[in-house]
Amino acid sequence: MAYISENRGQLSRASRGLVFATALMLAPVLVATQASAQVLSYAPAMPNAFPSDSTTLASPDDDAAPSGVTPERLRRAVVAYDTHEAPGTIVIDTGRTTLYYVLGQGRAIRYGVGVGREGFTWSGVQAISRKAEWPDWHPPAEMIARQPYLPRFMAGGPGNPLGARAMYLGSSQYRIHGTNDPTTIGKFVSSGCIRLTNEDVADLFSRVDVGTKVVVLPKNAPHFEARGTITVRPAAAVAPRPAVQRPDRQAMNLSTSTVY
The missing domain is CATH 2.40.440.10 (L,D-transpeptidase catalytic domain-like)
Structure with a gap:
């Protein structure tokens, strides 16, 4: 009976040691998972420390006008x-x-x-x-x-x-x-x-x-x-004239920036 009790004590201690070792091995994974969830779901996004590659410098002739403004x-x-x-x-x-x-x-x-x-x-x-x-x-x-x-x-x-x-x-x-x-x-x-x-x-x-x-x-x-x-007072809006294609002539839509 004493022998059985001693074996049970040894098994109990071994089980506790195994559980403790497993917990130590899983702790980094759990911490990393929790940190990842916080970053993805709750942590505020960090501002970009570098300017965009598309940033351009305005010409002095642009009079610092915003984009799209004359x-x-x-x-x-x-x-x-x-x-x-x-x-x-x-x-x-x-x-x-x-x-x-x-x-x-x-x-x-x-x-x-x-x-x-x-x-x-x-x-x-x-x-x-x-x-x-x-x-x-x-x-x-x-x-x-x-x-x-x-x-x-x-x-x-x-x-x-x-x-x-x-x-x-x-x-x-x-x-x-x-x-x-x-x-x-x-x-x-x-x-x-x-x-x-x-x-x-x-x-x-x-x-x-x-x-x-x-x-x-x-x-x-x-x-x-x-x-x-x-x-100067702005002129009245120019009403567009519908394009009319003559059957004996060629007509097509073209880019307006380089052809004339």
């Missing part, structure tokens, strides 16, 4: 503008991507514009030879030679690269026209044409006549910083 210098406004050009003249400052409609007495209406990309800027004096609302587009032969995929004709309308209005410059292939992509204003993106937002081109269109003088300054011309801005 910089102040490209907004339509009446500004102080000293020029010898007569009232009613259009002056385009290529380097500053701005267009001025001269009012006289040292004032002008400033508009933000998009101009020719590298190798496609130009300068000189022209006159408006024709005006058109929601113009059709006939890409010139030189443009088709560079981009053979372009249509030979595109009916006027919301998808047309010329936008809501066009003012043709002399007998050249260049125009002052609208755009359906306002993000290109202030940039060097076109094949030489001068583009404004549809709202701004409609406002300018209403002020000029056939024969209006247009002075295009070189890209590297000295810049004149207009001062004393007075915001």
